[in-house]
Amino acid sequence: MWAEEYDKARPLYAELVKENPDQFGAVLGYANTLSNLKEYREALEMVENALLLKPGNTSALTSRKYMNLGYANTFVNNQNYTKGEELLNKIFLDFPEDKDALLNLANLYLITKQVDSAKVMYQRYATSPKDSITALNGMALAEHIGEKDKKALNIATIAKSKIARFKDYELTQRTSDRYVQALIWNRKFGKAKKQIDSLETVYPDCNWVHALRATLGLYTGDTKAAINHYDAILENDSNSFDGNLGKANAL
Secondary structure (H helix, E strand, O other), X not given: OOOOOHHHHHHHHHHHHHHOOOOHHHHHHHHHHHHHOOOHHHHHHHHHHHHHHOOOOHHHHHHHXXXXXXXXXXXXXXXXXXXXXXXXXXXXXXXXXXXXXXXXXXXXXXXXXXXXHHXXXXXXXXXXXXXXXXXXXXXXXXXXXXXXXXXXXXXXXXHHHHHOOOOOHHHHHHHHHHHHHHHHHOOOHHHHHHHHHHHHXXXXXXXXXXXXXXXXXXHOOOHHHHXXXXXXXXXXXXXXXXXXXXXXXXX
């Protein structure tokens, strides 16, 4: 299992559990193996057996959380949002106000255009200065989906003003990305271009910067430039979903 050879681990764990049904380590190991194989229904059944052996065990509860996250994601991807929401809410029974569950619920509500519900999730998420920036980035997108682009830009601007105090590459990237997107949504193309030029000096040949240039090209009618930047993304990563979909749209 640690070598991620889950197909090999599965029959070994199955035999262990068959011979030792009361061995907590074997039962939980089998549950985790099934989860890694994305067989979430069976994994959840097995982790319940593990919790019968050791009620309240932290490792088993944590495994159950990630199984519910993974299982919920499969339903969301298949547009069964009600079941996905139900599974994500189950996580709060073991881990009240769990951050992963809150973000996944917010994302589900964005997909289904339940803007107010998404904003509530982000407000619950914002329990620290750093997490508040993640929440602001999400709320800016929620406002855009709700067709309130001026409000989206105001929120993105606040997030950008707060990010400098944190030396966090990914959070800085996401915040800068959202701010430029908000400028583009508000048709502030000159300012957006200057921001992208500035970002490119710090993050040369990064796919997310190429994506911003491509988005700017699409909004300004320069589809040739957009295609060139999507090609640059695909040169870096031929399997990029955003690169392939973006190029398809541009074409």
